[in-house]
Amino acid sequence: MKKFFKIAGLIVGIVILGVAGVIAYVKLALPNVGDAPDLKVEVTPERVKRGEYLANHVNVCMDCHSTRDYTLFSAPLVPGTLGKGGELFDQKQGFPGIFTSKNITPAGIGNWTDGEIFCAITTGVSRDGHAFFPIMPYPYYGSMDEEDAKSIVAYLRTLQPIESKPADSKPDFPFNFIINTIPKKATPS
Numbered sequence: 001m002k003k004f005f006k007i008a009g010l011i012v013g014i015v016i017l018g019v020a021g022v023i024a025y026v027k028l029a030l031p032n033v034g035d036a037p038d039l040k041v042e043v044t045p046e047r048v049k050r051g052e053y054l055a056n057h058v059n060v061c062m063d064c065h066s067t068r069d070y071t072l073f074s075a076p077l078v079p080g081t082l083g084k085g086g087e088l089f090d091q092k093q094g095f096p097g098i099f100t101s102k103n104i105t106p107a108g109i110g111n112w113t114d115g116e117i118f119c120a121i122t123t124g125v126s127r128d129g130h131a132f133f134p135i136m137p138y139p140y141y142g143s144m145d146e147e148d149a150k151s152i153v154a155y156l157r158t159l160q161p162i163e164s165k166p167a168d169s170k171p172d173f174p175f176n177f178i179i180n181t182i183p184k185k186a187t188p189s
């Protein structure tokens, strides 16, 4: 009987250690998408035009990163809010936490490097290392053509700077762990 308790205790101990190890790994080592690439995006008129088209119509960045008027048909963007951020996605809409889109005008991310913005779009990891909630569809953006992602970066640089500091996002437990497992390295195509 004594031996049984010894072995059972040992097994419980190993399981607890294993679970603690997994939690520590997910919380501390993930997301791991490597360093932001060291790249310089030259802002050319062609890139800005292409980026404007992608960000407003294909990748719909601007739909989430601007204020929308939900009292009007199709909730158009409110003029003067392009890229300002602050759209809320929370528990009332069924999300596992409170997520706020960020200011992506030069007043918000003007001091990010081109590589950091490129990395945020294509992997969903912020320059401070936190994982974005995948309502921003970065798992898809990760397979975008590299030139298209660069065009979006070029376009963002030309936005009218708007001073605004949206609140930090706060995922609920246990999603605050799970979220770290979502970002993957980009696989441009």
Ligand code: HEC
Pocket: 055, 059, 060, 061, 062, 064, 065, 089, 099, 100, 101, 102, 103, 104, 108, 109, 117, 120, 121, 126, 131, 132, 133, 135, 136, 137, 141, 152, 168, 169
């Ligand atoms: C469906 C909504 C949605 C779409 C579409 C979207 N985003 Fe986001 N974006 C978000 C949310 C929400 C966050 C905040 C994520 C978080 O902190 O968890 C975010 C964060 C960011 C950040 C980080 C900024 C910071 O200060 O932390 C950048 C940069 C960004 N988005 C750029 C883009 C670009 C460029 C596109 C289009 C290619 C895009 N987003 C499309 C919702 C969206």
